[in-house]
Amino acid sequence: MSITQSEYIWRDGQMIPWAEATTHVLSHGLHYGTSMFEGIRVYDTPKGPCGFRLRGHVERLFSSAKIYAMEIPFSVDELVNACHETVQINKLTSAYLRPIAYHGYGDIGVSPGPDTPINVAIAAFPWGAYLGEAGRQNGVDVCVSSWRRPAPDTIPMAAKAAGNYLSGFLISREAKNRGFAEGIALDVDGRLSEGAGENLFIVKDGTLFTPPAAASILSGITRDCVIKLAAQMGLQTKEQAMPREMLYVADEVFFTGTAAEITPIRSVDGNPVGEAGCGEITRAIQERFFGLFTGATPDSENWLEPIGSNVVREDAHVSKIAV
């Protein structure tokens, strides 16, 4: 899905024009995948544009960085503020935010020395349904990938690090080459893990099942929302290791993610799932989820963060516009 440009990008404390947000070809992150990033959606709601679990995403950026001992030279508050500012300055009412922190230009050794800066940037731009609007409504056809997720003692999948997406790239590209919308990976033990960029849920006999954190997944923020919304609806979720064939006997299967939101899966490896459309429980969870943004679902957990509502502390860094 190609990018629709907006006007400004926040970089290292300054707003700069979109076209100037470039980086040196010898940046460490470009060579070794040493970048941590986030994807955050801003929804147009009756309260105005709202970041969805925005602070939680920024906190996850810091926890990804912590796994790699990467010191981000800004605070959580400062990057939350910068996210708000980037949406505001681009006059966006709904958007996808992409904060990224990366080892920049300075050292070309695998483990960068102290002279290599940690650069931080935040882009905000309009973005539609990741797996297509029709897919979000009626379900997508997926396959189980021949590529497994990395073993837990190889690369930490709990960090949202750029390097992890080489695995996602192979899974997604193989699926598309075979005519599927997305691929599902197994973990090193051959149990279900997740999609290339989505978490996985199975519905069986009225209960939700999802692979656990130990199955080489990114513990998604949308996954957490779905577990909580399902509980509000009286549905239990079991986080447990599952064999591949659970997909073939499931009543319903769906993906969750900031990009994919809640996307039903209508077939796996050519086998229809349930009635081969969006299942009843998936539809009810979708309605509950998207209802957060129309006001139909009460925001009981304060997941919506109105853009501009951030409290800028006196000592906080405020972006300068370099134009």
Ligand SMILES: Cc1ncc(COP(=O)(O)O)c(C=O)c1O
């Ligand atoms: C590999 C992977 N798994 C799961 C997810 C879903 O995570 P979240 O719901 O926090 O966006 C994503 C997207 O960020 C992802 O890239």
